[in-house]
Amino acid sequence: MSKDEKAITGRDESYSDWYIDIVRKAGLADYSAVKGCMVIKPYGFAIWENMQRQLDKMFKDTGHVNAYFPLFIPKSFLSKEADHVEGFAKECAVVTHHRLMNNPDGSGVVVDPSAKLEEELIVRPTSETIIWNTYRDWIQSYRDLPLLINQWANVVRWEMRTRLFLRTAEFLWQEGHTAHATKQEAIDEAKLMLDIYAQFAEEWMAMPVVKGVKTANERFAGADDTYTIEALMQDGKALQSGTSHFLGQNFAKAFDVKFQDNNNKEQYVWATSWGVSTRLMGGLIMTHSDDKGLVLPPKLAPIQVVIVPIPKPNGLINEAADKIIADLKAKGITVKADMDKKKSPGFKFAEYELQGIPVRIGIGKRDLENGTVELARRDTLEKMNVPVEGIADYIENLLVEIQDNLFNRARTYRDETTTSVDTFEEFKQVLDEKGGFVSAHWDGTTETEKKIKELTQATIRCIPIGNPQEEGKCILTGEPSKERVLFAKAY
């Protein structure tokens, strides 16, 4: 096999082709026979499972439980909350019939026109409506609250344009839906989940994020407030990586969900919803990977260490490898030994770099003689000779170091690619030449926000939480402003 055929497109050449090459050649996902839908392959799914496992733990540690609600939603449900239906109506898949029949002309199967549904069903684009319709029956008293439920599910949003992991017609996610007795409690919940998302992104994905609030224009359809974590990709575009919504009483009123408080007074409940999706996979890829392929943070890598015999396996090498494998496994480190005799070491090196495995161990004759192994780290591509004695401890520390290094590197990039500007000229120049987050004053109107988007393609990603208050003038209109907001071109 030649280098060129296996090589991935360089980031400088085409960032978009680079991304697709990594997704496909590292075996994460593939296009499917269905337009806009992808197949998540075993290696990609293993990474997603690691994400799920940790997130699920964090949800449960904060008192949430999992449940499952239907894929199909009666059409009438969707129209009960006005903003919500307006936000999603344009991208819904609709089930109209429930039976097929043989085409009378013998050409295959066709929809049986006599099997038309009384009420059409929507394939969930999100589950607020079916869930709140159910919560009405579950909630009577303040003692039923708070209700803290999450579900892991697939949803469908009929997008015009798709991109593997970042935007597909069907995607996997989790959606939390909670009900509370008071407004403050619901706001606290929405913020708590945002913190959990941020903590997960930074500590597990090694992906630095900005926590913030969305502007009215960017808010979730049906929410009073939308909180977001925003990450910056290597091409200078922002990725909305998770959102948490304070829904006020909008869904409670739409679905008539009331409870009796401890004064026997009837009240509408307060709600939140929050979600992260397989889009995080896209963020993970675009935060760390390089021109050799995927780079994975050790905490999420399905295989943390790979052992490659040089030049091929033999009794002594196998023996040395088995010992190392046992020591690593005892520490809970996942390890794979590639004892395939047909493939050359060079092939394996390239292959595991493409797959982003954090640490590679090479064992050859020279190593056996010297009592060492060759360690290669994926994040820096450094190679070093390390004594076999104490290798498991060494690797355990190295994995932590790699995790930290990836985060620090990404944070440095993010900080260096965040620019404060005070004029519209500067604003445009930074967006064109440098990209990244641009911190600027804005007059607070949707009209100005839309105008800026029209002129520059940049949107307000968020108003950062804990944003310093500062007198200034809107970069577009010159109207007074009391704080900066974060702009960027976004995925």
Place this chain on the structure above:
RNA sequence: CGGGGCGUAGCGCAGUCCGGUUAGCGCACCUGUUUUGGGAACAGGGGGUCGCAGGUUCGAAUCCUGCCGCCCCGACCA
């Protein structure tokens, strides 16, 4: 929804303009031998309804008509 591209072996493509042996090449795959510290070499081998349906023709991957699918670029979105 507008614009563009593509559909020939598992993958990537040539052949199509100008119809004519048994449809070809690279990679991958199988067998064997020699190799092996950064994507090995040689030899042999298997694998195809040429997207689908009609039509023209002695003869269609190639020409005509219709259809289907996917990808890319834009507007909308996690």
